[in-house]
Amino acid sequence: MSDQFTFTVTNDTEQAITELWVSLDDEDWASFTLSDSGIPSGETVTIAWAEYTNDSPCEWYISAVFEDESESESALFNFCEEPALTFG
Template identity: 80%
Template structure:
């Protein structure tokens, strides 16, 4: 059995998501690895947390970068309770 924790990201924006970032403090950010296409507009992707985060708090800031290099606002999500995120 896998101890891998995952969540889904639905992209409702007009642009592809090329980068996905998380932070515990809204200052130091870590990037998730996305495929070459990122998360295309209208698609949903399942993202896995790195194993080293297993004992981390539930609440993380998250934001994304779109294919035109614009960025979403950062927002806090409780990944223990809200494993499905929507960017629009």
């Protein structure tokens, strides 16, 4: 049985989030797989980390891409202390 680590993302913006990206160093980025509808405005979704990240640090940079292709500023986030994230 795998212990998958999860976190929630709440979208409090006017637009759907279409992509979610994370980075340990704010340079090399990896994306999470979202559903076709992404994260609609006003919705909260639970996202699972890939198993290979299990031994990685708690702090990651995170950035969102919205349906108009604009991007949020990348922000350093501690997923161990607070596994709930809100954009907006």
